[in-house]
Amino acid sequence: MAYLTRRQFMGAATVAGSVGGVAWLQPTPSGAPHEPYFATLNHALHQAGIGTPTMVLDLVRMRHNADQVKQHVQGRIQLRLVNKSLPCLNLLHELSLLTGTQRQMVFSLPYLHLITQHKPQSDVLLGKPLPVAAAAHYYASRSVSGFEPAKQLQWLVDTPERLKQYSDLARAQQQTMRINIEIDVGLHRGGVPDLAAMQTMVQMIMAEPLLQWAGLMGYDAHTEKIPELIGLRQEARLHAAQTYKRFADYMQQSPLKGSPAGPTLNTGGSPSFRLHDGMGAANEVAVGSAMVKPTDFDTPLLSDFLPAAFIATPVLKTGPFVAPDGVEFFSRMASAWDANQRHSVFIYGGQWMAQPVSPEGLSASALIGKSSNQQILLGSGKQGLRPDDFVFLRPTQSEAVLQQFGDIAVYEHGRITDMWPVFPAQA
Numbered sequence: 001m002a003y004l005t006r007r008q009f010m011g012a013a014t015v016a017g018s019v020g021g022v023a024w025l026q027p028t029p030s031g032a033p034h035e036p037y038f039a040t041l042n043h044a045l046h047q048a049g050i051g052t053p054t055m056v057l058d059l060v061r062m063r064h065n066a067d068q069v070k071q072h073v074q075g076r077i078q079l080r081l082v083n084k085s086l087p088c089l090n091l092l093h094e095l096s097l098l099t100g101t102q103r104q105m106v107f108s109l110p111y112l113h114l115i116t117q118h119k120p121q122s123d124v125l126l127g128k129p130l131p132v133a134a135a136a137h138y139y140a141s142r143s144v145s146g147f148e149p150a151k152q153l154q155w156l157v158d159t160p161e162r163l164k165q166y167s168d169l170a171r172a173q174q175q176t177m178r179i180n181i182e183i184d185v186g187l188h189r190g191g192v193p194d195l196a197a198m199q200t201m202v203q204m205i206m207a208e209p210l211l212q213w214a215g216l217m218g219y220d221a222h223t224e225k226i227p228e229l230i231g232l233r234q235e236a237r238l239h240a241a242q243t244y245k246r247f248a249d250y251m252q253q254s255p256l257k258g259s260p261a262g263p264t265l266n267t268g269g270s271p272s273f274r275l276h277d278g279m280g281a282a283n284e285v286a287v288g289s290a291m292v293k294p295t296d297f298d299t300p301l302l303s304d305f306l307p308a309a310f311i312a313t314p315v316l317k318t319g320p321f322v323a324p325d326g327v328e329f330f331s332r333m334a335s336a337w338d339a340n341q342r343h344s345v346f347i348y349g350g351q352w353m354a355q356p357v358s359p360e361g362l363s364a365s366a367l368i369g370k371s372s373n374q375q376i377l378l379g380s381g382k383q384g385l386r387p388d389d390f391v392f393l394r395p396t397q398s399e400a401v402l403q404q405f406g407d408i409a410v411y412e413h414g415r416i417t418d419m420w421p422v423f424p425a426q427a
């Protein structure tokens with residue numbers, strides 16, 4: 001029997017130790033078949049004869065979210081629906097009824113046409129400053145619907161230069177234009193930065209009788225993305241609130257005060273609307289995405305909201321993970337090391353702004369790029385998927401993504417009950 005020298009023993013022990021250590025790091029197989037919620041949804045989609053990637057809206061969950069919003073705002077602060085995040089007339093209609101608001105925040109010329117034509121009773125505030133050419137286009141081509149821009153529409157204006165352009169347009173068209181002034185409360189995406197610029201704009205509005213001041217808009221959702229670290233988030237919240245108040249107080253003392261009697265003082269956004277209860281300067285919050293809660297909205301103040309929109313896409317093929325000829329070796333290595341890379345699932349479509357959510361334990365391949373045609377997902381095989389089963393993904397955002405799949409499949413109590421057309425994908 002050969003004995004190890006002390007040195008050999010130490011070397012062997014180190015190797016064994018590191019092999020043991022590495023083995024300890026080796027991923028264990030994870031994943032499971034669809035949990036009951038998604039198994040029922042899978043069944044409902046089959047029952048409805050759906051066989052293509054589809055956006056599913058869980059109406060019951062969405063109503064829960066709308067109720068959370070309503071409970072917060074009711075009797076305290078007004079609510080405006082952010083329609084780029086909910087780009088579907090039926091959806092907006094349902095939410096208007098549930099929350100009792102006709103206020104819409106619109107972000108583009110095509111959607112301004114759409115909303116003012118199909119929801120002529122709406123009170124519309126632009127959520128971004130449109131180039132004056134787009135505003136001129138609106139007046140030139142708007143259809144008759146009963147919507148009265150001079151009473152129901154607030155254009156958003158961010159600089160004295162743009163205000164001058166809008167002033168010239170109002171004069172040229174002999175059109176009363178209501179102006180909401182964007183203020184920068186800390187996001188630095190745009191808006192009036194200081195009281196000097198505000199003073200100039202107040203004077204410009206005073207000088208043009210066709211311009212009417214309608215309110216302020218200060219978007220503050222950035223605060224909820226700031227890490228809580230050493231009080232940074234709290235500081236940003238405070239700064240936003242104080243900045244808003246400074247601008248609102250200024251307007252209150254300006255010659256424009258009282259015109260209108262109740263200006264629209266808009267703030268918020270899904271991540272931050274719960275910071276506002278009508279006790280601060282703002283009297284209105286804008287909310288969109290929270291109604292369906294995509295993954296970007298897994299934020300602290302929305303923890304009791306439920307994900308309500310899912311991409312459902314059929315499985316096309318499943319089998320052992322084998323990379324293409326020439327690099328097969330790498331897939332063998334990956335599978336040998338990681339049990340969660342042993343099984344491949346090819347889905348119909350892919351490369352969406354979304355994350356796989358069910359069945360649990362599927363992820364994109366690090367070896368094979370994403371595909372918009374037939375994306376590969378990898379897993380342990382514990383998911384038990386077969387061709388024609390559905391895989392569910394959660395959008396990272398609702399804006400734009402909700403519009404990528406044609407009509408939205410409305411899901412309610414275990415059944416697909418309706419198909420809702422979406423806004424055309426236009427900027």
Ligand SMILES: Cc1ncc(COP(=O)(O)O)c(C=O)c1O
Nearest residue numbers: 082085219269270286287288289
């Ligand atoms: C001005 C403004 N208000 C509010 C929102 C909030 O939208 P959501 O509630 O969908 O996050 C946005 C989003 O971009 C925005 O730009």
